Amino acid sequence: MAHKALGHVWVGAMGVVAMSGFWIHEFQWFGPFSIIHVLSLLVFATLIYVIRAIRRGGPRPPVLRDPGGGVRWHRAALTLSP
Numbered sequence: 001m002a003h004k005a006l007g008h009v010w011v012g013a014m015g016v017v018a019m020s021g022f023w024i025h026e027f028q029w030f031g032p033f034s035i036i037h038v039l040s041l042l043v044f045a046t047l048i049y050v051i052r053a054i055r056r057g058g059p060r061p062p063v064l065r066d067p068g069g070g071v072r073w074h075r076a077a078l079t080l081s082p
Contacts, residue, residue, distance in 0.1 A: 011047060018043035 021040035028034055 011051065014043060014047060018047075 018040040021036045
C-alpha cells in the first residue's frame with residue numbers, strides 16, 4: 001500500500017511541476033510559448049497514458065517494464081554519485 005501511495009504522490013508532484021511550467025514566459029520561441037511548454041504537455045500526455053494503462057490492467061506499456069531487474073536504477077545511482 002505504501003508503494004501505491006508513493007505513486008500517487010509522485011504523479012501529483014509531476015502534474016504540479018508540469019502545470020507550473022505554463023507560468024514561465026522568459027524564453028519565448030513560438031509567440032508566448034517555449035520548449036518548456038512543449039515539455040509540460042509531454043509530461044501530461046505521458047501521465048495520462050501511464051495512468052490509463054495501469055487502470056486497464058492490461059499489458060504493461062514499455063514505460064512501465066523493467067527488463068533489467070532494477071539495473072537502470074543502479075546505473076542512475078552510480079551516475080549521480082560523486
